[in-house]
Amino acid sequence: MAETLTTWHFGTKEEQRVSTTDTIKGVVAKLLKDIDVNDKRQVIPLGKGDPSDSPSFKVHPIAEDAVAEALRSGEFNSYAPDGGILSSRRSVAEYLSHSLPYELSFEDVYLTAGTKQAIDIMMSVLARPGANILLPRPGFPLYESCCRLKNIEVRHFDLLPEKDWIVDLDGVNTLADENSVAMVIINPGNPCGNVYTYEHLQKVAQTARKLGLLVISDEVYGKLVFGDTAFVPMGVFSSIVPVITLGSISKRWILPGWRLGWIAISDNDCILKTFKIVDCIKCCLKITSGPATFIQAAIPQILSKTPEDYFENTLAILREAANLCWYELKDVACISCPYKPEGSMFIMVKLNLYLLDGIKDDIEFCVKLAREEYVIILPGITVGLKNWLRITFAIELTSLKDGLSRIKAFCKRYTMKY
Ligand SMILES: *Cc1c(COP(=O)(O)O)cnc(C)c1O
Numbered sequence: 001m002a003e004t005l006t007t008w009h010f011g012t013k014e015e016q017r018v019s020t021t022d023t024i025k026g027v028v029a030k031l032l033k034d035i036d037v038n039d040k041r042q043v044i045p046l047g048k049g050d051p052s053d054s055p056s057f058k059v060h061p062i063a064e065d066a067v068a069e070a071l072r073s074g075e076f077n078s079y080a081p082d083g084g085i086l087s088s089r090r091s092v093a094e095y096l097s098h099s100l101p102y103e104l105s106f107e108d109v110y111l112t113a114g115t116k117q118a119i120d121i122m123m124s125v126l127a128r129p130g131a132n133i134l135l136p137r138p139g140f141p142l143y144e145s146c147c148r149l150k151n152i153e154v155r156h157f158d159l160l161p162e163k164d165w166i167v168d169l170d171g172v173n174t175l176a177d178e179n180s181v182a183m184v185i186i187n188p189g190n191p192c193g194n195v196y197t198y199e200h201l202q203k204v205a206q207t208a209r210k211l212g213l214l215v216i217s218d219e220v221y222g223k224l225v226f227g228d229t230a231f232v233p234m235g236v237f238s239s240i241v242p243v244i245t246l247g248s249i250s251k252r253w254i255l256p257g258w259r260l261g262w263i264a265i266s267d268n269d270c271i272l273k274t275f276k277i278v279d280c281i282k283c284c285l286k287i288t289s290g291p292a293t294f295i296q297a298a299i300p301q302i303l304s305k306t307p308e309d310y311f312e313n314t315l316a317i318l319r320e321a322a323n324l325c326w327y328e329l330k331d332v333a334c335i336s337c338p339y340k341p342e343g344s345m346f347i348m349v350k351l352n353l354y355l356l357d358g359i360k361d362d363i364e365f366c367v368k369l370a371r372e373e374y375v376i377i378l379p380g381i382t383v384g385l386k387n388w389l390r391i392t393f394a395i396e397l398t399s400l401k402d403g404l405s406r407i408k409a410f411c412k413r414y415t416m417k418y
Pocket of ligand 1: 114248
């Protein structure tokens, strides 16, 4: 019998739509693999940005009570409406409106399973053949993974370390063309810990307007600022350009496992409505599921009742932790620190490889550091900058001190002796 040859239609293997090493979790897991689990020495986790395991960053009881109450009421066991429970959407709209010169309505807010799902939905909405999206470098690798999976071309604009990590707007101008649909900013910044000024955001808005780009503003670290620059939401500039703001309770309320986030639409000139972007978001929300109904039901209490001193306490710890990183690392010869963080929970520092003996790049630095000192930090390449390092400082200050002194000892050991 003649053999028929089957042809498969999945595309070429070289298209590389899937990669296991391009997530932060994936890289951190790899670094942890080399650590001897029987060793008594404490591992210092400065890789992932999830402080929920640290006693200093405990959940406020208001949040726990709100969820328990919603759950026990027996009223929130059904499917939630697409886009979320109306009163919960309204509470997010009210929360965001405190910092805006206008009022968002509940109709401008859609609840999602964290910012991650909000990103996923926005990329689905914007994907079309030939489309490209402008992403920051360094940035948050989830955007790249998401675009790759949806066949959206990614173009990177630079953030400028010598200018407090502002957006290289000249770069944005040259990158954009008629197929560019949006640009993404992350403010306060991950991985750089930077906070954009009002004036800079205004320039971003004007540039985006000129180029016909929607601005997607990832404000998952919104209000997590502890330096001299105040947090200004991008939505303030929606009279210039349409803005879609993404956020969640994962970082400011330290509840990443509860999976509650949002998409907020600021579209003064109804541009997004006209081009059916809003309809498309609604359509995506019909296909997927958002956060669990009882978590949604707890949101109005969490947003309105968490006391200010809870946030102030978090910020005080982060401020001290950022200072500690800065002062400890800036005198280390093989590390350059261009910017002292003013927000989020990360610092980006540069490796001066020419001073190091036996370390060829950021990956080798992090692998050896994990193996020899049990300190986990993220190689810069993971966030788009080769031979830089991202250090998360949202952990117990005592652990952070320990981690920094181990990094310093490690650097000293590998610094070339003349
Ligand atoms: C943590 C993080 C997210 C994901 O947030 P979730 O709300 O937990 O899904 C998105 N963007 C950035 C920049 C982050 O740091």
